[in-house]
Amino acid sequence: MSTATQSRFAGALLGGDGAVPRGLTSSTSATPTRRFAIYRNNVLFGLSGALTARYPAAEKVVGAEFFGAMAREFVVGHPPTSPVLLDYGAGFAEFVETFEAASELAYLPDLIRLEDLRTRAYHAADASPLEPRQIAAVPPEKLSELVLVLHPAAAIMRSPHPVVTIWAMNSGEAELGPIENWAEEDALVVRPQQLVHVHRLPPGGAAFLEALASGSPLGVALEAATAQAASFDLSANLAGALNAGAFASFDLTS
Amino acid sequence: MNKATRLPLHAGVGFKPEHFAAIDAAPQPIGFFEIHAENYMGAGGPPHAKLKRLHEDYALSIHGVGLSIGSMQALDRDHLARLKSLCDRYEPESFSEHLAWSSHDNVFLNDLLPLPYTEATLARVVQHVDQVQSSLGRRMLLETPSTYLIFEESTIAEADFLREIARRTGCGLLLDVNNVFVSATNHRLDARDYLASFPLDCVGEIHLSGHAVTTDETGATLLIDAHDSPVADPVWALYEKVVERLGRVATLVEWDNDLPDWPVLRREAEAAEVVLDRAARKAAA
DSSP states (O other): OOHHHHHHHHHHHHSSSSOOOTTEEOSSOSSOHHHHHHHHHHHHHHHHHHHHHHOHHHHHHHOHHHHHHHHHHHHHHSOOSSSOGGGTTTTHHHHHHTOGGGTTOTTHHHHHHHHHHHHHHHHSOOOOOOOHHHHHTSOGGGGGGEEEEEOTTOEEEEESSOHHHHHHHTTTSSOOOOOSSOOOEEEEEEOSSSSOEEEEEOTTHHHHHHHHHTTOOHHHHHHHHHHHOTTOOHHHHHHHHHHHTOEEEEEEOO | OOTTOOOOSSEEEEOOGGGHHHHHTSOOSOSEEEEEGGGGOSSSSHHHHHHHHHHHHSEEEEEOSSOOTTOSSOOOHHHHHHHHHHHHHHOOSEEEEESSEEEETTEEEEEEEOOOOSHHHHHHHHHHHHHHHHHHTSOOEEEOOOOSOEETTOOSOHHHHHHHHHHHHOOEEEEEHHHHHHHHHHTTOOHHHHHHTSOGGGEEEEEEEOOEEEEOTTSOEEEEOOOOSOOOHHHHHHHHHHHHHHOSOOEEEEOOSSOOOHHHHHHHHHHHHHHHHHHHHHHHO
16 A cells, blocks of 8 residues: 555545545455445544534433434544543634524523543542641631632533533433523532532632642632622632532642 | 453444443443544543543553545555554554555545555555554554445455464454455455455454444445344354354454444343353364
């Protein structure tokens, strides 16, 4: 096989009109279209199937047929570049943003982003979460200098849509029903042990955790959160994030 | 027995996370578990927790499905490094990959694609197997493919092609008896002839699995390597003949799609163990 033979074969898998590349034959027919179609199907449906497995809530929202068609279109335009399919899906949310047939579902790309974070958390490095009692010993006057290191699985996401509620309703975590209060929701995704959890953050919570994630000490993070939401409750947010398993360790800046 | 593997000479199964709870609930009559390497290339989480637990009690075979050894293009060094890291982490009893390609021009196609058998492809595959074995610091098994098409440019019989790879690289072979039956049926050949010419002394592991039956545009039977059903009777018969010649050999039952409950898969492995026992008794008699 020359590289050219292989290129012709590869090019006829996701592209082309299904015609059998030159140089191939079979024991029964000189134009074995059905046989070559086995490879075309394996490639297209194997890869779109990987996306279906990765985004079960998005699939539930739009239905299997719609999701499959959307996923196959993404596969053809954006095939994976790595054999590690655990990572396949980068760019899918952006693709769905421009997918005409899904344009009425403005929240769908964010639902996909949330499911991306869940997959990322599932495969992230293991670490024991920081326990509330471990920072209890920090003297109160030092608290503003406390630097909290995010757990490897933890991630924060902001959305103008009720993305946590939509995800919960389409993943069996909450009963499916009308969403009374269609408001923005920010999410905290964690995997303290073996199970991935999605939490809805209170107002200012995302700004607070993003500041901590970037390495800012608690005092600076508090300012960022209060600038976002005047009602920001430091102790409730800190306790909530600690209990969720959002941090792995802490440090004192001085 | 080929020295490229340390797998126990018993029947094993392909591990699926869906079966973990049932497997972990009680000791299982299973010689080893095999995993697809690429599903364990995250840093941590449940996949590794389950695999670590499993490997405490059972031998492990790491089976790659994405290295693209049959490609005319260079191997992906990053992927080779990931495989090395996985093998270092688990020290599996065996590592295997396929005589196939799956990536081209930086696109991963997620299928085991065929190659023609020529002096040029032989030299390329030998070079790749050498590179894998030196990178991983271990010998590997190379698996026989299932094929649907014929390359007009092929000049070497598949069994001879594999024998020569094993001779030049010192790798062992993974004989997939279902693939042999699928390919032979698809190419209107006799699987027994293929097996008669196969270098059985290089075989370190056997794969068994189910296939799907369809037809091509001429109405001829076309078998697809689907891994979605029990091992078919003619494949069991071929397996028995191979084991009679080869003796006990590590044998894997693969079932990747339309997964059955654990007891069904376990019974398939037990059926393979019965064949191994019968062959061992015959050899002793």
